[in-house]
Amino acid sequence: MTAIFSTPQETEIFYPSEDGEPLAETYDHLYAILTTLEMLRAYLSGRQATVLADQFLYYSQGFPALRVAPDVMVIFDVEPGGRDNYKIWQEQQVPVVIFEMTSKSTQEHDKVFKKTLYEQLGVKEYWLFDPTGEWIAHKLQGYRLEGEEYQLINEYRSEPLGLTLRVEGKRLAFYREDTGEKLLIPDELREALEQERQRAETERQRAETERQRAETERQRAETERQRAELAEQKAEKLATKLRELGIDPEL
Numbered sequence: 001m002t003a004i005f006s007t008p009q010e011t012e013i014f015y016p017s018e019d020g021e022p023l024a025e026t027y028d029h030l031y032a033i034l035t036t037l038e039m040l041r042a043y044l045s046g047r048q049a050t051v052l053a054d055q056f057l058y059y060s061q062g063f064p065a066l067r068v069a070p071d072v073m074v075i076f077d078v079e080p081g082g083r084d085n086y087k088i089w090q091e092q093q094v095p096v097v098i099f100e101m102t103s104k105s106t107q108e109h110d111k112v113f114k115k116t117l118y119e120q121l122g123v124k125e126y127w128l129f130d131p132t133g134e135w136i137a138h139k140l141q142g143y144r145l146e147g148e149e150y151q152l153i154n155e156y157r158s159e160p161l162g163l164t165l166r167v168e169g170k171r172l173a174f175y176r177e178d179t180g181e182k183l184l185i186p187d188e189l190r191e192a193l194e195q196e197r198q199r200a201e202t203e204r205q206r207a208e209t210e211r212q213r214a215e216t217e218r219q220r221a222e223t224e225r226q227r228a229e230l231a232e233q234k235a236e237k238l239a240t241k242l243r244e245l246g247i248d249p250e251l
Contacts, residue, residue, distance in 0.1 A: 017084040039183040056085040072099040104134040131170040
């Protein structure tokens with residue numbers, strides 16, 4: 001059952017967009033949040049979807065205290081772009097996938113309160129990523145909604161996103177299930193761009209070398225043609241002189 005409450009009328013109720021708390025507990029958690037956000041935003045670019053990070057998710061109209069701030073949440077069938085906060089009753093869509101970058105200090109809150117809340121809201125998948133490996137053995141644990149209850153995900157794949165998940169050091173990595181292509185973070189994109197530039201330059205130099213070789217071959221062939229023409233002209237002149245002397249050059 002989806003736990004969304006609403007009041008018949010709402011007047012001048014303030015829904016804060018921040019609470020002064022830090023974005024993440026450690027740099028490792030911050031890095032995991034930001035890289036996940038950027039990869040999923042790029043992956044879903046051009047679709048009716050948005051990806052938000054560390055922004056309040058309000059789930060009960062008229063009750064601004066009833067809120068949670070998922071580290072990363074993906075919502076489908078909404079206008080793309082950022083929001084100061086996300087109100088389910090306004091957007092009429094519940095997040096489809098939520099990622100929490102968990103730690104030992106947030107363990108109980110993440111695996112009990114948030115898991116129960118997201119289950120009641122109808123969030124299809126809930127992923128817990130422990131970048132420092134404090135309490136999750138393989139750093140990653142996921143739940144998928146089956147009926148009205150979460151079931152542990154045995155394979156690291158997100159059905160709604162069409163992505164395979166892997167743990168690479170202290171961050172998540174995503175691979176497209178349709179092509180096998182890895183989603184790249186900005187540093188990897190720059191590296192891939194530089195590699196492509198180097199490959200293009202190598203190809204340009206190879207093509208230039210081939211062009212120069214072809215030009216050298218053309219010039220050699222032209223020299224051989226001119227030499228053959230000159231030899232033919234000399235032979236013809238000699239034949240003409242022989243004829244003038246009454247000698248048949250064919251004998």
